[in-house]
Amino acid sequence: MYEHIAEAIKKPDLIALRPDLVCLRFETMKIYSALGAVRHLLESGTVKPGDTLVDSSSGIYAQALALACHRYGMKCHIVGSTTVDRTLKAQLEILGATLEQVRPSRNLRLDQELRVRRIAEILEENPSYHWMRQYHDSIHYYGYREVAETIADEVPAGPLTLVGGVGSGASTGAIASYLREAGRDVSLVGVQPFGSVTFGSEHVSDPDMIIAGIGSAIPFENVRHDLYDRIHWVSFDSALAGAVHLLRSSGIFAGLSAGAAYLTTRWERSKDDSRTYVFIAADTGHRYVDSAYAKHTEAPDIEDLEPREITSLDELSHPWSAMTWTDDSTSDQKKAL
Known part of the structure; x- marks a missing residue:
């Protein structure tokens, strides 16, 4: 069970x-990636239950991280692409995650750059948040x-x-x-x-x-x-x-x-x-x-x-x-x- x-x-x-x-x-x-990363962060003492984890996502990782945070008692904030649809939005909201989407972009590069830029602003405003860095941190x-x-x-x-x-x-x-x-x-x-x-x-x-x-x-x-x-x-x-x-x-x-x-x-x-x-x-x-x-x-x-x-x-x-x-x-x- x-x-x-x-x-x-x-x-x-x-x-x-x-x-x-x-x-x-x-x-x-990506639930494997998110669960493994969050578990490692908790076991190493990098974060503790109740902390806020933040990352960028075009959709699938957002759901995975929200579920991992729900599993381990963490807060979750997602900077999402415009490709995040209403079905996922509803799931994130009910799971307790917060979502903000960047403005529509003419290409993928601009969309990803806008999301990373927004995360930098969020971390400056909230230094206690932990950035998951799904694209760059080997814990994934x-x-x-x-x-x-x-x-x-x-x-x-x-x-x-x-x-x-x-x-x-x-x-x-x-x-x-x-x-x-x-x-x-x-x-x-x-x-x-x-x-x-x-x-x-x-x-x-x-x-x-x-x-x-x-x-x-x-x-x-x-x-x-x-x-x-x-x-x-x-x-x-x-x-x-x-x-x-x-x-x-x-x-x-x-x-x-x-x-x-x-x-x-x-x-x-x-x-x-x-x-x-x-x-x-x-x-x-x-x-x-x-x-x-x-x-x-x-x-x-x-x-x-x-x-x-x-x-x-x-x-x-x-x-x-x-x-x-x-x-x-x-x-x-x-x-x-």
Whole structure:
């Protein structure tokens, strides 16, 4: 029996689509990050029950942090993007969290900069508040050890490829790190949107992109670039194709980042069938119904898609590009990141 709902809904489901193809499906993945971070802060004495934790979020982390604060008796303040919808707003309010949203912005970079700037103002006004720094503080790695242990216990032994959105770096980076520490042969494939600075695609925009949670318009210190073996940059249309095919073929209703990860995994598996592939579905598809799933009849056929293999970031192009990140020929570009 669980002591709190956060402990229950954080548990992922491992779903075998094929013997060597597994979906790691979460209701909302960032609860692992938030619970692990808040627990560590309490145990280390950095914060105490009743303190206020503050952070920026475009949606999923806001819910996760609010639940973690509810679980441990903390106060929560969120500086949110305009993408925080009325459903989440109502949940945050009832959970006791406070939310303020920055003004609408013409692009993701400005939105993120406005949120970070507002947090700085809040901390100056309230020095007792603790900034969670989900994009920059390595404490957000800690919660994912349990996920790695679940994979180690349930996925048969042997070489494994983990595929998922890079995002803040804490999920895919942490899971792969913990599995490698335990001696597992793990290849890590990161998924990025075009326009993200994290792996150098800021010069290629995607006006339809709404899966900002897997990329960034500002540098994230929690991203450890050297952990990743391959990177795929996926457009909105390609991610939608993956999400629609995933739902149609397996019944898994997940977010666009899952669609991008599924698309990527199918390609990687077609090139090397000697490994078991685990791809991450970080959230459900409910918040993408109007913006994505309603356009399912317009989605490309997944069988018609394949990435452009590149050796330089200058070669990046829509709708889908892929690159071996461990290739020494790109070392100068990597150092620039």
